[in-house]
Amino acid sequence: MNNKYLFFLMSFVVILLGSYIFLPLVNRSLGFPSIDNITEYEPISSIELYDYRDSFVGFLQGHEDRQVVPLSEISTLLKRAVLAIEDKNFYEHIGVDPPAIVRAFFVNLQAGRVVEGGSTLTQQLIKNLLIPEKERGRTLGRKFKELLLALEMERKLNKDKILELYLNQVFWGNRAYGAQRAAQRYFNKKASELTLEEAAYLAGLLKAPSAFSMNRRAGEERKKLVLQKMLEFGYITQKQYKTAISKKLIFSSSPGQFELYPYYFSYVLEELKNRFDIEQLREKGYKVFTSLDPDAQDKAEKVLNEEIKNAPGGITQYALVAIDVKTSQIRALVGGVGDFWKNQWNRATNPHTIGSAFKPFTYLTAFEQGIIDPETTIKDSKFEIIDGTGMMWAPKNFDGKFWGTITVRDALTFSRNLPAVKVAYKVGIEKVIETAKACGIETELEPHLSLALGSAAITPLEAASSYATFARGGIYMKPILIRRIEDPKKRIIEKNIPVPQRVTSAYATGTLVSVLEDVVKRGTGALARLNDRPTAGKTGTSDKSRDVWFIGFTPDLSLAIWGGNDHNQAINSKWVTGGAIVARVWKRFCEAYYEDKDIPAGTFPDEINMKIVLVDPLTGLLATSYTSNPVKKLFVPGTEPKEYAPIPPGAAKFSPLVRFLYGPFLNKNRFLEKEFDPEDDKKEIADQNKTEINNDLEEHDKEDNGEEKNDTQETEQKRHESKAERRRKHDPRLLRMIPEEGSQNENADEESSNGP
Incomplete structure (x- = not known):
């Protein structure tokens, strides 16, 4: 053993003195790895995530959780602490430290085995970067290779660059690689913000990061040793030493991957995987600038997690998507409540049966074709048709009743099913599908008439996006999750800018919005009404209340909320509807969202402010x-x-x-x-019509009496004609309705399949 050490020491001296200028040639001849590209080396990093204001909010880690920062963004205290405990002669030696090697030689000689290596920071960096994992044991061969490669590295790189690479590369325990992530993981701050005692603690971990990070007491002892070394080498004063020794460390870990906003960032990761080599993005440390509004996301998660506690039986999950109307950026996305790690299914990006919240697409199609307007009358009456399977389909209303002749405005405001089916039948369900897709529904829709009542399943993201099209007056913009992507050198790899596309006319869309405002003012969505700004929307309830929705919008925000359960279980309660349950949750989030934001109430675009x-x-x-x-x-x-x-x-x-x-x-x-104020107009026109019709009918009653007395030549048919029939013929307003086939004004007591 002694002979081996003597041979090693003599070889080192000979090579160091005689071959320094021929290092590259010597290293290649010995089969050592090349460091020619070391200046271009970038440590494996993580994808950094930023919000809509370009503030850092999280990361998607790769094999090594790291955030690379320049040396200037690392605390001087941390740099001095590391040098004091690991390599005090770093700025003097040439990559190897002969005195340290000689010292290690005698220590190892006395121990009879390799217990101290005398490695410099440069040698440690070589081990981490160029020595394969399987060759990292304490062997003379590995030390010899490190030594020669360290000498070569010092010739190619200056000291600051080597120190920067080291501090970004090294493992600090607790899944943290690099100084920046270590500072965040242990103290929830940047590497540039570390105090003296914090810097000393981190530097002390480097000898055995896994062991010391798991044993806080051992870590504290190492901190004291580092502070003593810093004092000994003149890096700190006696006063600084005493203060740092007496201070108690306060650990405050920053969130790891998906610990903040897990559903939002898991969707970001999913989108990145669909378009890029995700491992390359991670390893290169790309920056992803999202549309996330942390304040909106925090409030969304808080509201949903609190509201689920008061939800009726059967409602065990909520999902929410909020989209900025003007930019089409996704401000908040919550895919569920509870522990994300127990069930990572993202309900915000997966489909659920939409129910009556699909009806606006049917009426928008009819408004676009000019077949109806909100004041057109239509019969809420029986409708039967042979469906695609050859079976008779007879849809019902939620309350099991028919209201007779009503206006289109009231039909949508109070979510009557039969009028919606009749309008869809009139315009053609294929045309309705075209409208829905143009507005932002990407899910495949089956061309069945039941679609008019929302038999299709769509995602909350699609719902919020398509209703944002309504809020813009018929202009569609693709929802934006990721605004741009930059590489580590700040070169833009991808940039997403909204492209406005008119898909429906301003008139037709404005007409629809005027009715959807009524839904919130006096209809099924009244619990969602906001008192300080224009609001429009639609409720949705699927068969047996398996899914309950409210999708609504203001001039600047489109918001979809879904409620239900993961097992598609029926709730079987007529009181569990989108209007009764989710509309209230929708309102609560909106009030919280606007509370701290300086956003004026505003109005809908002029072209749809009918x-x-x-x-x-x-x-x-x-x-x-x-x-x-x-x-x-x-x-x-x-x-x-x-x-x-x-x-x-x-x-x-x-x-x-x-x-x-x-x-x-x-x-x-x-x-x-x-x-436009529907309630005032409705009352005023109703009173006017009632007065005029009563006057007309009284006049005709007089005529009828006169005819019965004086006109003895009247035919038998005319004498027995009912007065009610003659009144209907006389007043064309009682006949003004869209043509219907086979519709009858009958009552029914059956339960409906879709609710408001």
Whole structure:
């Protein structure tokens, strides 16, 4: 053994003195690895994640959890602590430290085995970078190889570069590689922010990182040793030493991979895997700039985890997606409640039956085709049709009843099923599918009429994206999860910018939005109403309440929330609906979201901020006091008629005095400058229609009485004709409805398959 050590020492001296200038040639001749590309070396790193404001929020780690930083971003205290305990002569030696080697030689000689290596930081770096794992045992051959390669490295790199590589490469225990991740893992701070006692603790771990990181007491003892060495070598003063020795370390680990926002970042990882070599991104330390708003994500997770405790039986999970309307960036995405590691299924990006929240696509298609408008009447009555399997399909309403003749506005506001099916039948279910896909639904949709009631399963992400199209007035933008990707040298690898694409007309979309505002003002979504800003949306409940939804939007945020369970179990309670359960959760998140944000209430885009106007049905001009049976029409602001309908021939004339006193008001259309308020308009028009119809019917009653007394020549058929039938024939308003085939106004007591 002694002969081996003597031979090693003599060989070292000879090679060191005689072959220094021929190191590359010697190393290659001995079959040692080349370090020609060492200047280009970049340690294996992690994918760094940033939020929508470019602030660091997390990482996706590779085989080694590391964040590479330049030497200037590492605390001087940490650099001095490492040098004091590992290589105090680092800035003086040439890659190897002869005195240290001689000292190690005699220590090992006395012990009879290799117990001390005398390695410099440069040699340790060579071992980590160029020596294979299987060759890292304490052997003379390995030490000899390290020695020669260290000499060569010192000729190619300056001291600061070697120290930077070392501090970023070395393992610090607790799954942390590199100084930056070690500082984050142990103290939840950057490497540049470390205090003296923290720097000493980390430097002390390097001798046996796994052992010392698991044994805090041993780590504390190593910290004291490091501080003594720093004092001994003049790196710190006596006062600094005493202060650091007396201070108690406060450990505060930063979150690891997926510990913060696990569903959001797992979706980011999934998207990266679909488009890139994920291991290359990890090892190179790429930076991924996401659309995440940490404040929104925190509030979303908090609200859902609290609300699930009060959810009715059967509702065991929630999912949420929030999209910025103007940028189409995904601000928050929560795929479930509870422990992510027990069940990593992302419910925000997986489909669930949408129920009545699909109805807006049907009505939007009809508005686009001009077949109906919100004031068109339609029968909420029985409808039967042979389905694709040859079976008779007879959909029902949620309450098992039919309401008879109602307006399209009320049909959607109160989520009546039969009118939606009839409209879909009229426009064609294929056209409805085209509309849904144009708005942002990517899931394959089967062309069955039941789709009108939401038989399809879509993801909350698709739901939020498609409703954002409504909020933009018919302009679709692909949702953006990742804004850009940069390599370690800040070169942009990918950049995603929203591309606006008009998919539906402003008029048709604005018409739909006006009705969806009614859903929240007075319909099935009333529990979602926000008092300080415009709100629109739609409830959704699938068969037997397996899935409950509310999808809604404001001028700047589109938000979809789903509730249900992972086993698709029926809940069988008519009180468990999207409007009764999820709408309230939706409102609570929105209130929390806007609480700390300086976002004005705003309005929907001008082109869909519709105005409602009374017009003359014959001329299409503004109705006047002379107009018979004026009708309500929606107009994009600026497109409404400006002229009044002419006075019909023979109309009553007002006296000069009346015209002088009331002239300005006689022809004024009181709705012209009024923003659309369905409740006021409905009441006013209903009262007006009721008065006019009653007057008409009274007049006809008089005529009927006169005819019965005086017209003895009337035919038998006319004498026995019912007054009700004659009234319906007389007033065309009672007949104004879209054509229907086989519809009957009957009552039914069966339960419906889809709720509001």
